[in-house]
Amino acid sequence: VQIxxxxxxxxxxxxxxxxxxxxFNQSQxxxxxxxxxMTMIEQKAMIAIAGGNPPDVVGLYNKNLRLFAxxxxxxxxxxxxxxxxxxSEHYADAIWRLCTLRPRRNAEDxxxxxxxxxxxxxxSTMALYYNRELVPRPPLTIAELDDMARRLTTPAxxxxxAAQLGFVPTEPGWWPHVWGYFFGASMYDEASDRATAxxxxxxxxxxxxxSFPRRFGVESMLNFQSGLGSYSSAQxxxxxxxxxxxxxxxxxxxxxxxxxxDFPFGVAPxxxxxxxxxDANPVGLVEADVLAIPSGCEHVEEAMEFMAFTQRSDIAxxxxxxxxxxxxxxxxSREYYASHPNPQIRVHEAIARSTRGFGYPSTRVWxxxxxxxxxxxxxxxxxxxxxxxxxxxxxxxxxxxxxxxASEKQRRRRARDASRRASLDAPARDRGPA
Amino acid sequence: xxxxxxxxxxxxxxxxxxxxxLFFLAAPIAMSxxxxxxxxxxxxxxxxxxxxxxxxxxxxxxxxxxLKNTLLYAAVMVPASTMLALALAVxxxxxxxxxxxxxxxxxxxxxxxxxxxxxxxxxxxxxxxGLLNRVLTPLLAMLSLKAPAWLQSHVWAMPAIMIVALWQVxxxxxxxxxxxxxxxxxxLEAASIDGMGPWTRxxxxxxxxxxxxxxxxxxxxxxxxxxxxxxxxxxTGGGPGTATYFYSMYLYDNGFMFGPQMGYAxxxxxxxxxxxxLLTFGLLRLSKSKVHYRAG
Numbered sequence: 001v002q003i004x005x006x007x008x009x010x011x012x013x014x015x016x017x018x019x020x021x022x023x024f025n026q027s028q029x030x031x032x033x034x035x036x037x038m039t040m041i042e043q044k045a046m047i048a049i050a051g052g053n054p055p056d057v058v059g060l061y062n063k064n065l066r067l068f069a070x071x072x073x074x075x076x077x078x079x080x081x082x083x084x085x086x087x088s089e090h091y092a093d094a095i096w097r098l099c100t101l102r103p104r105r106n107a108e109d110x111x112x113x114x115x116x117x118x119x120x121x122x123x124s125t126m127a128l129y130y131n132r133e134l135v136p137r138p139p140l141t142i143a144e145l146d147d148m149a150r151r152l153t154t155p156a157x158x159x160x161x162a163a164q165l166g167f168v169p170t171e172p173g174w175w176p177h178v179w180g181y182f183f184g185a186s187m188y189d190e191a192s193d194r195a196t197a198x199x200x201x202x203x204x205x206x207x208x209x210x211s212f213p214r215r216f217g218v219e220s221m222l223n224f225q226s227g228l229g230s231y232s233s234a235q236x237x238x239x240x241x242x243x244x245x246x247x248x249x250x251x252x253x254x255x256x257x258x259x260x261x262d263f264p265f266g267v268a269p270x271x272x273x274x275x276x277x278x279d280a281n282p283v284g285l286v287e288a289d290v291l292a293i294p295s296g297c298e299h300v301e302e303a304m305e306f307m308a309f310t311q312r313s314d315i316a317x318x319x320x321x322x323x324x325x326x327x328x329x330x331x332x333s334r335e336y337y338a339s340h341p342n343p344q345i346r347v348h349e350a351i352a353r354s355t356r357g358f359g360y361p362s363t364r365v366w367x368x369x370x371x372x373x374x375x376x377x378x379x380x381x382x383x384x385x386x387x388x389x390x391x392x393x394x395x396x397x398x399x400x401x402x403x404x405x406a407s408e409k410q411r412r413r414r415a416r417d418a419s420r421r422a423s424l425d426a427p428a429r430d431r432g433p434a
Numbered sequence: 435x436x437x438x439x440x441x442x443x444x445x446x447x448x449x450x451x452x453x454x455x456l457f458f459l460a461a462p463i464a465m466s467x468x469x470x471x472x473x474x475x476x477x478x479x480x481x482x483x484x485x486x487x488x489x490x491x492x493x494x495x496x497x498x499x500x501l502k503n504t505l506l507y508a509a510v511m512v513p514a515s516t517m518l519a520l521a522l523a524v525x526x527x528x529x530x531x532x533x534x535x536x537x538x539x540x541x542x543x544x545x546x547x548x549x550x551x552x553x554x555x556x557x558x559x560x561x562x563x564g565l566l567n568r569v570l571t572p573l574l575a576m577l578s579l580k581a582p583a584w585l586q587s588h589v590w591a592m593p594a595i596m597i598v599a600l601w602q603v604x605x606x607x608x609x610x611x612x613x614x615x616x617x618x619x620x621x622l623e624a625a626s627i628d629g630m631g632p633w634t635r636x637x638x639x640x641x642x643x644x645x646x647x648x649x650x651x652x653x654x655x656x657x658x659x660x661x662x663x664x665x666x667x668x669x670t671g672g673g674p675g676t677a678t679y680f681y682s683m684y685l686y687d688n689g690f691m692f693g694p695q696m697g698y699a700x701x702x703x704x705x706x707x708x709x710x711x712l713l714t715f716g717l718l719r720l721s722k723s724k725v726h727y728r729a730g
Binding site: 043047049067068071072073219222223224225226227364365367368374376379380382383385402406409412413416 | 473475476477478481483495560561562563564580582583584585586587588672673674675676677679687690691692693694
C-alpha cells in the first residue's frame with residue numbers, strides 16, 4: 001500500500017524527516033510512504049481535504065488542530081493510537097495537552113471529553129537565550145531582567161542608535177502575544193470562550209514592553225531594529241552582540257552551530273513578574289508539530305502504522321536531535337542528552353513538562369486575533385501612540401466579536417445539520433420498520 | 435446550411451478557449467458570487483446567509499482602514515506614476531546622448547520578479563544599514579534631521595512602498611514613448627510657427643494627441659493600484675500596524691488565514707470589483723471631453 005505524507009518542513013528539517021520515512025519504508029514491505037515537503041501546508045491541506053483528495057498523513061502545527069477538528073477535517077485518533085499503546089503517559093504533559101482538545105461541533109457529534117487529534121513529531125518551547133560573557137547569571141524576574149538590560153545597553157557613537165541593547169522585546173518578535181503570560185495573564189479563557197487581552201496583568205506586561213521605546217526613544221528603537229541581521233545569518237543579533245538576551249526557541253542552536261560554534265550562550269526559563277519563578281515548573285510558550293490523519297484518507301490503518309513508527313522513542317529522539325528541538329516524549333534516553341546539539345536542552349524540556357507551559361490560545365479565530373494583536377503591538381504599543389490599556393481594550397473587544405461571530409456561525413451550522421438530518425430521517429420513519 | 439456548418443466549425447475551433455473560459459473563469463466567478471452570500475470556511479459546506487457578509491463590511495473597522503489605505507495609495511500612485519512616466523518618456527524622446535541605455539535601465543526593473551525586487555528593496559530601505567539612508571543621513575544631518583526607519587515607521591512605510599512601485603514605471607514609459615512618436619510632426623511644426631513655446635506645444639498639441647494612451651495607462655494604473663499586494667505583502671506584511679495593510683491583503687487574509695472566512699473574502703472581492711468598475715466607468719465618463727481620438 002502506498003500512502004502520501006505532506007509535511008510543512010523544508011531544508012534540513014525536511015531532510016531529517018525524509019530519513020525517518022526512509023527508515024520506515026525499509027523496516028517493512030507492506031506500506032510505502034511517499035513524502036512531500038511543502039510550505040503553506042494549512043492552506044494546501046485545507047483545499048485538498050475540501051476537494052476530497054487529501055494526503056493520508058499531514059504534518060500540521062498544533063494551533064491548526066482546533067479548526068481542522070471542529071470542521072471534521074481530521075480524524076480523532078484516541079482509539080487508533082491506543083491500539084499502538086500511544087497514550088498520555090508516553091508524552092510530556094504540555095505536549096499531550098496541545099494535541100488533545102474538546103471540539104465544539106454539531107449537537108449529535110459533540111465530543112464531551114478531550115479527544116486526541118494529532119501525534120507530535122517534534123516540539124519547541126521558548127526560553128531566554130543569553131550571551132554568557134555578558135550575562136554571568138540569568139535573571140529570574142522581570143525586574144532583574146530590566147536591571148541587567150539597562151546595564152548592558154551601550155549607546156552608539158553619536159548616540160543616535162544603541163550599539164547594543166541588553167534586551168529588546170521585538171527580537172525576534174515572532175510571539176508578540178506572549179508577554180502577559182510571564183506576568184500571570186493569558187490571552188484567552190477557553191472555558192468561557194472569552195478574549196482576555198485587557199486583563200490587568202496583560203496591561204502591566206505591555207506597559208513593561210512600552211518602557212523600552214520610552215527609555216530609548218521610538219525612532220532610535222526603530223532604527224536599531226531595522227539594523228538587526230536576519231535569524232539565519234552570522235548577523236543574528238545575539239551572535240553578533242547587538243543584543244545580550246532574547247526570547248528564542250531551541251532551533252537557534254542550529255544558527256549558532258553554523259555561524260559561530262564557539263559562541264558562549266546560556267539558556268534559562270524566561271523571567272517572570274508577580275508570579276513566582278520556579279525552575280522545576282517554568283513558564284514558557286510550547287508549540288508542537290503534529291501528525292494528523294485527514295478525513296477521507298483511504299488508508300487509515302497504514303497511516304497510523306507509519307505515525308506510530310515516528311513515535312518510537314529512538315525515532316522521536318533522533319528527529320529531535322536533527323532539528324535541535326526538545327523531545328515531545330515523557331522520558332528520554334541518556335544517549336539523547338549526550339548527543340543533543342543543544343547542551344541546555346533540559347531547560348526546554350522542563351518547559352514542555354511544566355504545568356505552566358502554555359500553548360497558542362485554542363480558539364479557531366486565533367489567526368485573526370493574533371493579527372489584530374500583532375498590528376496593534378507594532379504600531380500603537382511599540383511606537384507609543386496610545387496607552388497599552390486602551391490598545392488592549394480595543395483588541396479584546398474586536399477579538400471577542402470575532403469569537404462570538406465564529407460561535408454564531410457554528411450554532412447556525414449545527415441548526416442546519418440538525419434540520420438536514422431530521423429531513424433525512426423523516427422518510428425512513430414514515431416507511432416504518434422493514 | 436453552409437453558414438450553420440461554418441458556425442459549427444468556428445465554434446469547434448474556439449471550443450478549447452470556450453471550455454477554458456467556462457470552467458476556469460465564468461464558473462469560478464459565479465461561484466464566488468454565490469459564496470459571498472454564504473458562510474464558507476472551505477473545510478465545511480457553505481451555509482447561505484444572504485447579504486450578511488456585505489452588511490458586515492460596514493461595521494468592520496479593518497475594512498475601512500484597508501480601503502482608506504488603498505484609495506490613498508491609488509490617489510498618490512496613479513498621478514505620480516503617470517507624471518513620472520510621461521516626463522521620462524518626453525525626456526527620452528529628445529534622444530539625449532545615451533538615451534537608449536537610459537531607456538533600458540528604466541525598463542529593466544519591470545523584468546524583475548516582484549518578489550526578488552521586494553527583497554532587494556528591503557535591504558536598500560534598511561533604516562540602519564540601507565543604501566538609501568547611508569546617502570540621506572549625512573545630507574539630512576546638515577539640516578539637523580534624521581533619516582527615517584522606512585519600513586518600521588508608520589509614517590514612512592507607505593511612502594516607501596510607493597517609491598518601490600514607482601521604480602517599476604518602465605512599462606508605461608515605453609508605451610508613452612511609442613505614443614509620443616505618433617504625434618504628427620506637422621502639427622508640432624505648425625504650432626512652432628504660430629509662436630508656441632515647448633510647454634505650450636506639449637500642453638496643447640502633444641498631450642491631446644496622446645490622451646487616449648494616457649487614459650489607457652491611468653485606467654490600468656488605477657486597477658493595479660487598487661489590487662496592490664506583492665510589495666507590501668513581502669516588505670512589510672501590512673505593517674507596522676495597519677500602515678501598509680491594503681485591500682487585497684485583507685482579502686487574502688480572510689480567504690486563507692482567518693478561519694478561513696472564504697464567504698467574507700468573496701464579498702470583499704465583489705466590492706473590490708465594483709469599486710474598480712465604478713472608477714473605470716467614472717474615468718471614461720470624465721475623459722469624454724478630454725480625450726481626443728483621431729479619426730481614421
